[in-house]
Amino acid sequence: MNVLALITALLAARSLAPENEEKISAAYEDVRSDATETTWLMCVYEGKEIVLSGTGSDYDDCLAQLGDGMRAYVYLRVETGxxxxxxAKFAFITWIGPAVTPLKKARVSTDKAFVKEILKNFTKEILADEKSELKLETITNALNKASGASYGTGQ
Structure with a gap:
């Protein structure tokens, strides 16, 4: 196989179509913006394709969408300090529900690289297979630890 054929095959195997990349990129900029209320975005699989499934400002709404048989990528904005x-600090969350088959779990490891090409800037990456790992307090604590010292007045 020549190099051009190999590159073509690799691009064809990507799980992100250009139109989906544009939608995810726009949602990413919305989450990062200080001018909007949006605090999260979620990408899920529709067949073999990764698509933007939603955005919002209430993290509980995001958590409610995560199912046991789902694979999802979440980009979350949290106010820390x-x-x-x-x-603002950002977490990149990979959700692999407990009922996901081993073959689909393996696919996540390669597809995550494509998603991270769009969702580039984050303080902490989190891999979860139980919702208890995704409590906002747990994520906020992880972001605070990852970002270094926290100086306050002690009040």
């Missing part, structure tokens, strides 16, 4: 200094 202390009373002296608030800032």
């Amino acid at each position: 202390d009373e002296m200094n608030r800032r």
Whole structure:
């Protein structure tokens, strides 16, 4: 197989069509923007294709969409810091529900690289297969630890 044929085959195997990349990219910019209320986006599989399934401002709505047989990628904005200094931090979450088959789990490891080409900037990457791992408090604590020291007034 020549190099051009190999590149063509690799591109054909991608799980992200250009039109889906554009939608996901626009949602990513919306989550990152300080001017919007959007705090999360979710990408899921429709067949073999990764698509944007939704965005929102209530993280509980996001969690409610995660099913046991699902694979999903979530980009989450969390306000962190202390009373002296608030800032936005971002988590990249890969959800693999407990009922996902081994073959589909394996596919996530290669597809995640394509998703991370769009959802580039994040403080912490989280892999979860139980919803208890995705409590907002748990993620906020992980983001705070990942971002370094937190100086406050002690109040």
